[in-house]
Amino acid sequence: MAIADEITLRIVLYEGAGAATLDAAERGSTLTALLGKGYAVTCAGSGAVAPADDSALLVLGRFENGQTPEAEDANGAVPIRFRDIDGLDSEGITALVEEERKSTQTAQHGEWKPWFPVIDYDRCTNCMQCLSFCLFDVYGVDDEQEIQVQNNDNCKTNCPACSRVCPEAAIMFPKYKSGPINGDVVSDGDLNREKMKIDISALLGGDIYQMLRDRSQRSRSRFSKERSSDKALGERTKCLTKLAAEADIDIPLEVLQSLPSADEIAEKSAAANAKATAALAAQKSG
Amino acid sequence: MADKPRILFCHCNYAQVVPEEVKAGVLQSLCESGQAFEAVADLCEMAARRDPALKRLAAGEAPVKIAACYPRAVKWLFGGCQAPLSADRTEVVNMRELSAKDAARALLDEKVTPNLAADGLAAATEGEKKI
Incomplete structure (x- = not known):
């Protein structure tokens, strides 16, 4: 099942009427443990919380006499469960929640590092550079030919390469180490720097994948004489490492090493370019 | 009471970009405050x-204060999921840049200073696009 189709469990830490109050340290350790396991927790207290939705609800509390209330959603849309946590430490509470998660068949968190591009539509000009650059089908267009992230789990963890080709610095990776890729404000200096990187890449012979194709082609012709696949692999790694350093593009080596073969790259690149060209043509005719 | 901001805290679980001591310090302050709040493991994962x-x-109509990372990133994480944040009722408290003390103070202050406007522009449209 795709992660977008999974239902998540909403936990409410209840300390209102009919339940005892936790002290701040207990509340903190419980929250830290549950957040660490990937859960979202509503901590009821003074003031408003977000309204309900269709998420499954698990209400935790130290209920009087261990008696959990009975309640149901008036519309019957939301399954609500209550569990008494009296006498449990944060570890025990987490174990209890895990049991509930399994029995409600709701999403398990933390199996995938959420690394994917986030488009700043205040800056995006819909130029399709990202679509034509990415070989992994992360990008696509909607019915109105506007760029969008369609397959975010295809994205290569820790690789921010597509953000480097965006002329407007409109592509963010919020977990990236530095700005503006991490979402920090874009300055004129940043824009110039990003543009300079694109120019450097152009001077080196087109886009990064073109460079890879060229290098790979050269390596292949050299090594076909030697017939040593190990040597070829070693040289490819060396070339890629050098290339990544030259272009200062911060693409992790493991991502470069996991790129498709040169022929596949050519094929994918052509397909991505065709998609971008078609989208741009549709924009103009529309 | 309707104008009292709701609070949302992001634990940024799956990366070490928000300093651990800041996350822990802000969460501790929230737990000590007695305020209601929402805590999520990781907005990116959501x-x-x-x-x-x-x-x-x-x-909701109430303003929202979000303890997370850069406002531009938070705005489009929500906007990309067709869950636009109100530009004039949302303040993002950046735990990547602030100390735990300053972040907690900003979060618990009932005064809301919206900061989701596009770069250099006044707060205008609410971001809504699809991923």
């Missing part, structure tokens, strides 16, 4: 799974 809870967290 956006990746197009979690409908993002709409719930963005919804």
Whole structure:
């Protein structure tokens, strides 16, 4: 099942009427443990919380006499469960929640590092550079030919390469180490720097994948004489490492090493370019 | 009471970009405050799974204060999931840049200073696009 189709469990830490109050340290350790396991927790207290939705609800509390209330959603849309946590430490509470998660068949968190591009539509000009650059089908267009992230789990963890080709610095990776890729404000200096990187890449012979194709082609012709696949692999790694350093593009080596073969790259690149060209043509005719 | 901001805290679980001591310090302050708040493990993960809870967290008339990372990133994490944050009722408290003390103070202050406007522009349209 795709992660977008999974239902998540909403936990409410209840300390209102009919339940005892936790002290701040207990509340903190419980929250830290549950957040660490990937859960979202509503901590009821003074003031408003977000309204309900269709998420499954698990209400935790130290209920009087261990008696959990009975309640149901008036519309019957939301399954609500209550569990008494009296006498449990944060570890025990987490174990209890895990049991509930399994029995409600709701999403398990933390199996995938959420690394994917986030488009700043205040800056995006819909130029399709990202679509034509990415070989992994992360990008696509909607019915109105506007760029969008369609397959975010295809994205290569820790690789921010597509953000480097965006002329407007409109592509963010919020977990990236530095700005503006991490979402920090874009300055004129940043824009110039990003543009300079694109120019450097152009001077080196087109886009990064073109460079890879060229290098790979050269390596292949050299090594076909030697017939040593190990040597070829070693040289490819060396070339890629050098290339990544030259272009200062911060693409992790493991991502470069996991790129498709040169022929596949050519094929994918052509397909991505065709998609971008078609989208741009549709924009103009529309 | 309707104008009292709701609070949302992101634990940024799956990366070490928000200093651990800041996250822990802010969470501790929230727990000590007695204020109601929402805590989520990782807004990026929620956006990746197009979690409908993002709409719930963005919804409502009350202003929202969000302890997370850069406002531009937070704005489009929500916007990309068709859960736009109100540009004039949302303040993002950046735990990547602030100390725990300053972040907690900003979060618990009932005064809301909206900061989701596009770069250099006045707060205008609410971001809504699709991933």
